[in-house]
Amino acid sequence: MIFDILSKKFQRHNTGQKIVKIAKKLCSALAALALMTPLFPEIPDDADFWSDYPNAELADFLVSKMDDGELLSQILMFGWAGEEPSDLLNRWISERGLGSVKVFGWNTDDTDKVAESISEVQERSQKRKLKIPLFVATDQEGGWIRHVKGDTTETPGNMAIGASALPMDSYYSAYYISREINALGINMNFAPTVDLYTNINSSVIGSRSFGENPDFVGKLGSEFVRGSLDAGVIPTAKHFPGHGDTSLDSHGKLPEISADYETLKKRELIPFKYLIDKKIPAIMSGHLSFPNIIGNGEPASLSHKFLTEILRGDLKYDGLIITDDMMMNGATMYAGSVSAAFTAAIRAGNDIILSSTTAELNENLWTRNIALMKSDGEFRGSVKDAARRVLRAKLEYFKSPNAAPLHPDLKTVHERVPDKDGQKFFLSQACRSITAYKTGNFPYKRKEGERVLLAGQTQFDSFFTEARKRYGQDCSQFKFDYELGPIQTDWMGNQIEKLALGYDTIIFCVANERSSEIAMRLKKLHGKKVIILSILTPVPVLGFDWADTILCGYSWSKYSFKALFGALNGEFTPSGILPLPQ
Incomplete structure (x- = not known):
């Protein structure tokens, strides 16, 4: 010019x-x-993550100061298998600037140790020159997906929220769950699950879903997002573009879903659209194949069409995209190897690549992608763009007033976990969720001299405790394991069929297909009152028309058992709806 x-x-x-x-x-x-002339003349060379500059400019500056290894490390998320981070994970953080870590549920019974470990890994991140903190994620969906155990609250879960049909239950569930993990230093939660309960035989989604109605799920999911953010935790909607229309689990193999794109737009994509409109900061891509949309069988998590063309383009999403665990067979079987799957995930448009295991420093997933960054300018650009997006998200989050602490206060952890206000809420929420699917002699009051047998899973102490509070300490007990093989199931069925002959009323807890098979043996008995308390998905008891009473509680939380027996005993009138296709 x-x-x-x-x-x-x-x-x-x-x-x-x-x-x-x-x-x-x-x-x-x-x-x-x-x-x-320097691209950032106003930002001094010694600036770091915490320097006071606009987020966009500072993110660009940080990217400009990172070498290829640091850029690639910034978009990786690794978990650890022991009670505390391994030396290998610590080296990834200290030597390479790993961007994120994941707290899995294998060794989280010691809440103090979880908080202490998070503080230690964050301290390592702050010793690097650029002082970029870690995203620390977990799966604390509520219900039976609760990776951080220890003192955290076991909640009624999503299907219970769907049964109460109240947006406030979704908001406060997320709020109190997030307050607890925030106290431990966890800043990202892989929730809400907004998969529709399209296929009621789904074993992997089940009670993790709010229900089968797309708009209903979108509204509840939006409130879950709002509650998470208000409590200072980044929510992550999953599993894009929808895991609900399959009975297969992508941990074991790649599920194929026959829906075409028009069907997805009218169904599975609607909840994600709700959340995108609410500025959801992160979405998890699922290892799911849609052969009627992409004929080559690639999973959505490795698909440029799904992530870049549909999610970014059609749905106008501009937040983070995070893969589901790349150690799941659904991803690696298609790609041929873990390293190839990582490459494909980056090319597809993911910003954070998640692995439940910590890679060795020189595994192929590292050496292959570093080499590609040097030889393939377009691939390097994809890594750089993803790193910039991660850094921008970190700047926006960590410099906000309610971000989770890098170094949680170990002295106050037990004052905040479990959350005392949350405990009161979750009991009331459980009561609102209880659904009376079938009512015979209801509510049930034990008559004088009536012989009562309680049948349920050994693992669920609350079932037996709450029953005996109301119906007497002299109630007999029949216990069996939650996980049973077919031979054990048949044997237990024979045992209860004989044992029940000596009782007038049997209160039976059905949690899955195996316990349902055992309970079905009571159908043969005549003159016995059988009361079914269903937890998790109610699908296994929908055909129990022979039972006197069926109540659905959707969770094995102690709050759900209190609510189930409270309803059965007439302490309140259950008002929950069945969140299933009618």
């Missing part, structure tokens, strides 16, 4: 071609000087 102005001026005064050439050289020199 300067050259054009000077050229016209000189030509107008007939100063000749020589002056024009001089002007051209001057402009070239100025352009070269501009290229040598």
Whole structure:
């Protein structure tokens, strides 16, 4: 532009071609000087993550200061298997600047140790030059998906929220769950699950779903997001584009879902659209194949079409995209290897690549992708863009007033976990969720001399405790394991069929298909009152028309058992709806 102005001026005064050439050289020199000028002249070279500059400019600055290894490390998330982070994970953080870690549920019974470990890994991140903190994630959905155990609250879960049909129950469930993990230093939660309960035989989704109605799920999911953010935790909607229409679990193999794109738009994508409109900061991509949308069988988590064209393009999403665990067979079987799956995930448009195990420092997933960054400019650009998006999200979160602490206060952990206000709420929420699916002699009051047998899973102490509070300590007990093989199931069925002959009323807890098979043996008995208390998904008891009473509670939480027996005993009138296709 300067050259054009000077050229016209000189030509107008007939100063000749020589002056024009001089002007051209001057402009070239100025352009070269501009290229040598730092891109961020206002940000000093020694600035770091915590320096006080606008987030967008600071994110660009941080990216400019990172080498290829740091850029790639920033978009990786690794978990640890022991009670505390391994030396290997610590090296990834200290030596390479790992961007995120995941707290899995294998060794989280010691709440203090979880908080202490998080503080230690964050301290390592702050010893690096750029001082970029870690995203620390977990799966604390509520209900039976509760990776951080110890003193945290076991809640009624999503299907119970769907049964109460109250948005406030979704908001406060997320709020109190998030307050607890925030106290431990966890800043990201892989929840809410907004998969529709389209296939009621789904073993992996089940009671993790709010229900089967897309708008209903979208509204409840939106409130869950709001509650999480208000409590200072980043919510992550999952599993895009929807895991509900399959009975297969992508941990074991790649599920194929036959829905076409028009069906998805009218069904599975609607909840995600609700959340995108509410500015959901993160979405998890699922290891799910849609052969009628992409004929080559690639999972959505590795698909440029699903993540870049549909999620980013059609749905206008601009937040973080995080893969489901790349150690799941649903991803690696298609890609052929873990390293190839990581490459495909980056090319597809994921910003954070999650692995439940910590990779060795020189595994193929590292060496392959570092080499690609050097040889493939487009691939390096994808890594760089993802790192920039992660850094921008971190700046926005960690510099907000209610971010989870990098170093949780170990002295106050037990004052905040479990959350005392949350405990009161979850009991009331459980009561609102109880659904009376079938009512015979209801409510049930034990008559004098009536012989009562309690049948349920060994693991659920609350079932037996709450029953005996109301129906007497002399109630007999029949216990069996939650996980049973077919032979054990048949044997237990034979045992209860004989045992029940000596009782007038049997109160039976059905939690899954195996316990349902055992309970079905009571159908043969005549003159016995059978009361079924269903927890988790109610699908296994929907055909129990022979039972006297069926109540649905959707969870093995102690609050759900209190609510179930409170309703059965007539302490309140159950008002929950069945959140299943009618």
